[in-house]
Amino acid sequence: MAGIESPGLTAAPAIAVEVREILSKAGLKLVKKDDFIDTRTVVRFRDLNFQERAELIEKDPRYGKIICRCETVTEGEIVDAIKRGARSVDAVKRRTRAGMGRCQGGFCSPRVAEILSKELHIPMDKVTKSGDGSYMLVGRIKETLRGEENA
Structure with missing residues (x-):
């Protein structure tokens, strides 16, 4: 049963x-867990009416910042997904739909990576697309190339 892929989910x-x-x-x-x-509870900003959106943004302003324009996914939704266990860009995608729209993540993937970096307290070059080894950034420009030899 381990490693089942589609149609395993259904x-x-x-x-x-x-x-x-x-x-x-x-x-x-x-034994059934008593606290199971x-x-x-997952917030889908795009499914809320205007009043519900306003109340949510009042509680947490990150819900007012759209990260994925195609799927109307907010920073708040992405942070929630990370709190629920998302550790890669694809994990956020599966939980929120960020990157599943018309642009296929061309606009939002770098922004999702930035949020992952910030929330997980890891450098950007440690953020992965789909887990270990699938790094999205593979290095840094040497400071000398930018004219900052001793930076």
């Missing part, structure tokens, strides 16, 4: 039932 509920049965038959004691949260 089959996930059926797979989960099957795995539960296999594990139970194998003698593993399965079965619903996820």
